[in-house]
Amino acid sequence: MSSDHPLDHAAIGQLYQAHHSWLRGWLSRRTGCREHAADLAQETFVRLLDQLKPRVREAFLLAQLDGLTCAQIALRLGVSKATVERDLSKALHACYRLRYAEC
Template sequence: MHSPSDPHSLFLNHHAWLRSWLVRKTGNTFDAADLAQDVFVRVLTRQNNQVLGEPRAYLSAIAKNLMVDHWRRRALERAWLETLAAMPEAESPAPEQRLVFLETLIEIDKVLDALKPPVRKAFLLAQLDGYTCPQIADCLQVSLATAERYVARGLRECYAIRFEQ
């Protein structure tokens, strides 16, 4: 049995196993090393003192969540690079702005992922497809007031990103 309050022992006993497991999952030793480090950083920063009966299950659950975040970030980075490559050079943002835009995209993705599916869909219909609230209400088969609340919720959550940074 291990306790997250004893991360040193958890690290010593399971780090090599976790890295090997992550290498098999990612196919890349560098990503595996980074993710393993991030897993133990999470363990260190969590306020969880319960005793672990299955430390590898605990570590692999954290690692799976981090891998999902990692792959989503990579997909966003690829899409951003493709967008930049398609832009005329005169319209392309300055190098220092590119990173800021990418980090903002990643934050927006996290916010949208945390929204309930109908709220996310309503927000995206409004922002990306230009739907009006009555059109969203028809599309989602909800009342106009509900469609308006959904869009407002998405806007509030995205607007909050500005104040967290």
Template sequence: MLSNSEPSSCDVAVLYRQQHSWLQNWLRRRLNCSQSAADLAQDTFMRLLAKEQVPQLHAPRTFLAKVAQSVLSNHYRRQKLERAYVEALAAMPEQVAPSLETQAILLETLIALDAALEGLERPVREAFLWSQVDGLSHGEIAERLDVSITTVKRYIVKAGAMCIMLDDSLDLL
């Protein structure tokens, strides 16, 4: 049905018409919420439209389930992040809590940062978080990852560069 070249909106539209109801039901069984299932089904098809290439599909439901599982994982990670953020805000004294507008901007930035960090290789992400969040030294991180201090520094620089690129892209919004 779909070719190996750039996906045309027509191909995705055909797939959408043929499989949308099935996908939404598949998601509803996992989420137990028809509104969230509808949103994530749409997100799944939007992800397909954004792909440069969609493989030839012999089993479209298997393919859609795999893409939807990734969308679902992102959904759960975002919910967990939002809960932690709300808990942190609730723990702050009211007089120092940021404005609602600032809270929304911070949450959007936090979600973008989480998505960007998720795209890094596991050791790079861990080195960066252990350094920036947990305050571990390069030597402690090197020991945990069983790599050299030079490698730890390279990991942290790589993740930091990604954060700078993310900051630049958020400034454009």
């Protein structure tokens, strides 16, 4: 993420902390190794953010971290509500693909 991104590293850390537990637990059950699962959870989180296009990533973080509605995100980003809904759908689909990639 570029340094001019409006969401700070602390906010991204908050998102990581909120979702790291379930992801690490799921990976631990799949791999049978807690240490390996922790490494994989961090790598998965970084891959998710890296693979999202900037606007999709920003909409996802605004929804997840700030709790903004689609209408509020649309106003903030200067796009339509339908565009935000599509962007969030893309982000959630990416989460799903990462979580269930090995199933």
